Amino acid sequence: MNWKFTGVILAVLSIFIFACKDDSKPDEGDLTFISFDPVPYNPDIPAGWPQLEQPADNPMTQEGVQLGRRLFFDPILSLDSTISCSTCHIPEKGFSDDNPLAVGIGGAIGDRRTMSLVNVGFVNSGLFWDGRAKTLEEQALHPIEDPREMNLSLSEAVERLQNHGDYSTRFRKAFGINHIREINADLLGKALAQFQRIIIVGGESKFERAMRGELAFSDEELEGRDMFFDANLLSLDAECAHCHNRPLFTTNEFLNNGITEVERLLDHPDPGLGEVTGKELDFGKFRVPTLINWELRDHFMHDGRFVSMEDVLDHYNSGGHRPSDPDEDNVDLLIYPLNMNQIEFDNLMAFLRTLSDTTFLENPDLQDPFAGR
Amino acid sequence: MKNLFLYSLLLLSSLFLISCGDDDDNGADAVGTLEIFFEPVYGDSGDLINRTSNFDYPDGHEIRIVVSELFLGDLKVGTGSEEFILSDIEYIDLSDPVLDQSSGLTDKFIAFDNVPAGAYNFLEFGIGVPPALNAMNPSDFGSTNPLSQSSLYWDAWDSYIFSKLEGRMDLAGDGSFSHLFAYHSGGDEVYRILQAQNFPVEIRSGETTRIKLTIDHNKLLVRGADDYMDIENKPAAHSTGHLDIMNYLADNYGSAFTLQLLTD
Numbered sequence: 348m349n350w351k352f353t354g355v356i357l358a359v360l361s362i363f364i365f366a367c368k369d370d371s372k373p374d375e376g377d378l379t380f381i382s383f384d385p386v387p388y389n390p391d392i393p394a395g396w397p398q399l400e401q402p403a404d405n406p407m408t409q410e411g412v413q414l415g416r417r418l419f420f421d422p423i424l425s426l427d428s429t430i431s432c433s434t435c436h437i438p439e440k441g442f443s444d445d446n447p448l449a450v451g452i453g454g455a456i457g458d459r460r461t462m463s464l465v466n467v468g469f470v471n472s473g474l475f476w477d478g479r480a481k482t483l484e485e486q487a488l489h490p491i492e493d494p495r496e497m498n499l500s501l502s503e504a505v506e507r508l509q510n511h512g513d514y515s516t517r518f519r520k521a522f523g524i525n526h527i528r529e530i531n532a533d534l535l536g537k538a539l540a541q542f543q544r545i546i547i548v549g550g551e552s553k554f555e556r557a558m559r560g561e562l563a564f565s566d567e568e569l570e571g572r573d574m575f576f577d578a579n580l581l582s583l584d585a586e587c588a589h590c591h592n593r594p595l596f597t598t599n600e601f602l603n604n605g606i607t608e609v610e611r612l613l614d615h616p617d618p619g620l621g622e623v624t625g626k627e628l629d630f631g632k633f634r635v636p637t638l639i640n641w642e643l644r645d646h647f648m649h650d651g652r653f654v655s656m657e658d659v660l661d662h663y664n665s666g667g668h669r670p671s672d673p674d675e676d677n678v679d680l681l682i683y684p685l686n687m688n689q690i691e692f693d694n695l696m697a698f699l700r701t702l703s704d705t706t707f708l709e710n711p712d713l714q715d716p717f718a719g720r
Numbered sequence: 721m722k723n724l725f726l727y728s729l730l731l732l733s734s735l736f737l738i739s740c741g742d743d744d745d746n747g748a749d750a751v752g753t754l755e756i757f758f759e760p761v762y763g764d765s766g767d768l769i770n771r772t773s774n775f776d777y778p779d780g781h782e783i784r785i786v787v788s789e790l791f792l793g794d795l796k797v798g799t800g801s802e803e804f805i806l807s808d809i810e811y812i813d814l815s816d817p818v819l820d821q822s823s824g825l826t827d828k829f830i831a832f833d834n835v836p837a838g839a840y841n842f843l844e845f846g847i848g849v850p851p852a853l854n855a856m857n858p859s860d861f862g863s864t865n866p867l868s869q870s871s872l873y874w875d876a877w878d879s880y881i882f883s884k885l886e887g888r889m890d891l892a893g894d895g896s897f898s899h900l901f902a903y904h905s906g907g908d909e910v911y912r913i914l915q916a917q918n919f920p921v922e923i924r925s926g927e928t929t930r931i932k933l934t935i936d937h938n939k940l941l942v943r944g945a946d947d948y949m950d951i952e953n954k955p956a957a958h959s960t961g962h963l964d965i966m967n968y969l970a971d972n973y974g975s976a977f978t979l980q981l982l983t984d
Contacts (some may be wrong), residue, residue, distance in 0.1 A: 395857070395859050396859055398862055400972060436776060471863040523904075580962075584956070592871060592875075593875065594859075595870065598869070598871035602945055625726050673784065673888060673895070673897040680786060680787065680886045
């Protein structure tokens with residue numbers, strides 16, 4: 348008797364629920380009513396520069412780049428909403444910062460200096476100082492989760508974006524998703540990658556302009572250039588271009604340039620590439636950084652040990668630290684005492700100053716979209 | 721009668737197939753693989769080069785070979801009348817080779833798939849970047865092509881770096897090997913073409929043919945007891961004007977290379 352009674356109640360209830368559902372408004376997460384019509388983004392690449400390669404499944408679009416730009420400058424991606432990518436990668440600092448070692452959430456200090464993101468889209472040898480991330484898409488998710496950087500779980504990051512009206516619209520416009528549920532870490536990485544690929548800097552440096560014949564090098568700069576590129580038997584070979592070759596002023600190789608004084612490979616305080624490959628011979632190797640816009644940086648090398656280009660040149664001039672046991676030595680063979688005199692030193696400095704180009708600061712696509720708020 | 725008809729039909733169609741194959745060498749099965757295994761050694765003992773291995777130099781000092789890299793251009797196999805281009809450019813890093821004990825081969829090799837089956841009798845390649853490609857520069861190539869690497873291009877020569885040979889000499893004789901040397905070469909003038917004539921290479925359909933290419937670094941640096949690269953006094957060649965050093969090395973490649981067909 349009781350049984351029958353419950354059955355009837357259930358039936359009535361479910362009819363009620365169904366009816367409710369039928370009457371209800373359209374799904375709130377639905378995005379299909381927003382148009383999806385992305386416009387390809389064609390970045391300006393200086394003549395003679397490498398091809399900017401993009402993954403087939405993440406071509407740059409205006410909408411994708413602009414979404415990535417907002418995400419890059421938005422502290423929403425950090426646990427306490429205080430830190431954005433641009434807290435460390437500051438445009439005015441050449442997308443790096445003032446600190447010798449990176450400072451993240453709550454003042455946490457990292458192990459390495461913030462890398463400049465200048466021309467990061469051209470890096471094809473592996474990202475980070477040690478090459479541990481293969482693509483910008485993958486890389487972008489590391490700092491978000493890193494407890495000493497932004498310290499936010501990816502699921503929390505995704506949830507924040509799904510519940511954010513403006514972002515959900517922008518994800519629809521950039522990637523054609525139909526529902527807010529489709530916003531995920533993969534698309535977050537893609538948008539950030541698209542933005543970072545447009546950080547193309549250096550085409551208007553004095554160096555590039557002189558190479559194009561738009562203006563002339565001074566005598567000192569010319570001497571310094573010949574030293575940098577080992578271009579002339581009469582001037583001293585400074586060997587720089589072997590590792591910092593034009594046009595990007597890096598070959599993107601992983602090398603040991605002898606800054607760290609160790610007697611054994613395994614003694615390197617930061618193993619760099621060695622930690623990624625597990626090979627002893629890779630200990631102490633780091634990716635060669637670009638020299639474009641070095642004048643915007645306050646610290647140099649992966650551990651920020653030098654505070655001026657003069658310090659850096661003193662290092663190369665001295666030949667750096669080479670372990671006395673050749674079996675433990677993976678310092679590149681082009682690192683040796685250069686014995687520059689003061690005039691040569693100054694000429695090289697003069698040339699290095701031709702590598703600055705701050706015109707990118709005027710590129711509206713690279714500016715903070717929240718500025719002035 | 722019926723049988724005969726069938727038979728001739730079969731014959732006809734097989735003739736047709738063969739002639740088809742002749743027209744466009746696309747017969748799905750008629751290709752094989754050619755693998756070239758490199759053996760970078762120093763001296764007649766056949767010891768592999770390595771950054772920690774010591775070798776005698778004719779000036780009485782010991783040396784170590786730390787870096788050996790080179791471009792190979794226009795690799796081809798051929799018969800008297802025909803040739804097949806295996807690749808227009810390859811880059812091979814011979815430094816610190818690792819020997820696989822079971823096969824006796826190193827980890828330095830290049831494989832060419834889809835080589836038309838046939839009996840070839842020469843193998844040819846250039847040391848360096850062929851002039852037509854050398855007239856281009858890294859921005860002309862996508863990142864998977866070795867010619868896209870800016871580390872392998874030298875602006876001062878308007879040329880790719882054809883080869884790098886770097887090492888250290890124990891000038892002090894105390895085991896410190898602190899005298900460093902680095903010979904880089906490039907420029908069209910330094911390009912050399914080597915052809916192994918009367919070298920029978922048979923590519924069989926669906927099978928792999930292996931060749932071993934030994935490069936004796938002693939022969940690269942040394943021509944005779946009194947004729948060798950002066951590592952002590954001329955430890956570097958990577959700026960313009962060192963053509964004498966580059967040509968010396970380039971001319972030695974011919975005698976430094978030996979080819980051997982590996983049979984299983």
